[in-house]
Amino acid sequence: MTAHSPRAGYGTAPAAPGRGRSAHEACRSRSKPTLQSACSNATLLRRVCPRGRRYVALLTRPGMAALFRIVIAELPRFPELGEAHFERGKMPYFDSVRRYLDTENALGTAKLDDTELAATQFLGMISNYVFWPRMLLMNWSPDDASMAHVVDEAVLMMEARYGLANTTD
Template identity: 25%
Template sequence: MRILIAESENFPSLAHSLLSKNRAPFSSALMDYFKIQVKKKRLKIDHIEIATSQFIGLTKEHLYWPVMLGFSKKPSSAEQEETIQQAISLFLTQYKI
């Protein structure tokens, strides 16, 4: 992943291809879930794709990137759970009906 980030400027199509294949299943499932919640009138989301990226970003910013870039060790289960709960709370503050 570090090489991909470093070389993404020189090979943008490769970076796009790898990233879209690797994150697509999870993103698609999350988007589908959000669409269901919108239909059930539990969430109000005008742009599902943006909201999905926002939610993923809320967790990855703290849990994934510092480890991936070598700035910190893998967070404990308790830290992961706390980050996820805070992401959910923040997300629902914006989108919950």
């Protein structure tokens, strides 16, 4: 595992079975907003777009910001709560993007030296607009079109950085 891996530092404390599971499961089961996909399938790398859209749907579920605040507040007392939240929340999306990028890299349709870093960059571009401002700004609520645009731009950044048309090798 590389130093910038989102898993770095996790797994060092034993997790209590079920702790944090019920709150996270309740948040995941609530209704999800729908976003219309504006991503073009012009290139293979653009197929990462639906993963970005699903990540937006996770981050904007009702109660998700409140759940993050609770987890962050209780982290000093219950570190396993944060680990459980991470493993059931972000990690499935991260793994999906990383596996997709691994496949594209193996097929030769993208050039990536570090798919973990690339997956982190992609999801970070999305969450830095869609989610993290909600932690400090109670009224932060971008509309669906703005969130779809952020995903489109994250895909374009990935193509610019990792697409074969943009490599010099």
